[in-house]
Amino acid sequence: MSRKLGLGLLFLLIFAGNAVAKDFVFTAIPDEDETRLAQRFDKVAAYLAKELGVPVRYIPVKSYAAAVTAFRNNQVQLAWFGGLSGVRARRLVPGSKALAQGQEDRFFTTFFIAHASTGLKPGEAFPEKIAGLTFTFGSKGSTSGRLMPEFHIRKWFSKAPSEVFSRVGFSGNHSRTIALVQSGAYLVGAVNFKVWENEMKAGRIDPDKVRVVWKTPPYPDYHWTIRGDADRAFGAGFSARVKRALLGIKDPALLASFPRKSFVAAKNSDYEPILKVGKSIGLID
Template identity: 35%
Template sequence: MLAAGFAAAFTFASLPASAQAVPGVLRVSAIPDEAPTELQRKFKPLGEYLAKATGLKVVFTPVTDYAASVEGLVNNKLDMVWFGGFTFVQANARSGGKITPLVQRAEDEKFRSVFITASNDIKQLADLKGKTFSFGSESSTSGHLMPRSYLLAAKINPDTDMKRIAFSGAHDATVAAVAGGKVDAGALNISVWEKLVAERKVDPAAVRVFYTTPSYYDYNWSVRSDMNAALKKTITDAFLALDPSTAEGKEILALQRATKFVPTTPANYTTIEAAARNAGLLK
């Protein structure tokens, strides 16, 4: 394993302002598309698994917003980040093409967003005109960019055709805003929606899906392109080796809401980049 003799471990830490590459440490983060406690719970077994696979101390660093995850990787304060498709595109553009996506879940090859409401008056996208609406984070692929893209394709401009739009900051917060009557409708990623329904944290009879988008590529684990090639391969192989027939693999994949991980490439995200530029969200 890499960094032989280094005690593999897994910890959480705060992101220091002047962090530099640390020998023997793999600094990891994720876009905050769910509550920080949920992100940490989901990552803990994966962090322990990656520590064993690489021989490195794996340090998970929560970030305050999507932009911080981009800047952390681009500026060498982080080594690997769980990005949405749009944040990968942003990081790649910000770095001048120096970000490499390693793997994605099989589910991310055909990801979708759902539009939800608690109003009986909303049955299709056209009914959103004159209504209040919540996206997730402004930098979210499945909570903003792609829902906005499909709204524009349906001849609905959220900025001019809706009464008011808001940004909740996270998918579960969007559901809470709709369920609590703060907005008439909202959009979020289908994976979080299905998880909340399965965990009975939302009543689908009270808050329902009225539109599901076509599929698109979404989340991935990305690193800087200058990461040691052997380490990139070790990390990639570790993800690809996760097997639901083992207790460890089953737990990690379930927490990641994945059947398996598969390799990915920058080319998979050209559609998202085009959608971002078309929506004026990427200059």
């Protein structure tokens, strides 16, 4: 029997070895509900294929780290990263370049949201009364759901979140954060303001149960990043064409799905502040 097993295995290895991905493949950090991500990025793939004249595929991943790893291992050549994941990815893949960001991503904010039972009210000042409550971040690798809120919590209390709150969790993504705070599983949470606005519009937020209590100062966030060797793989000037195509997204429905007003040029140095914050709270070595 084992000889036949061996044969099957051999087949597999031949298969795995011979397959060469010629498609231009991209991914995105899974920051909200997958169905919506798939709808959005399948449209982006169709648009890019038309503009670039090569087959373009979007592959979904289960975590922020998986997005970075796929980029690093050249299984995707382009990615829609957050600030932190983008910085990590570019440090791991020398020569990779930030191409474009949403107009809103230059001044992104995180909303601190609270369950109505906490009695917390919206305000300009940091809501120090959240100390001692339960708190959920988004994904462990998120900029708006982890890095920036943790930075402000540490700055205000001079303590790690685990010492500030009675319980600290990681919901996984922003949609989950909203759902968890709305259900009272956690009393306070940190959420990407764009996802909050999106969910509000979609009617999935009950304003009697959960509300925004604080907005962080602005910071740079989401952006498209391409690998440095994309020109070698897809022809000279390819990165520049990808950049032009991304900046040229004008379809209102497509822009609304992100949701972004438009895309503007980005460069690696735009994200220096994120790198600094990441190092200061020990998320980047």
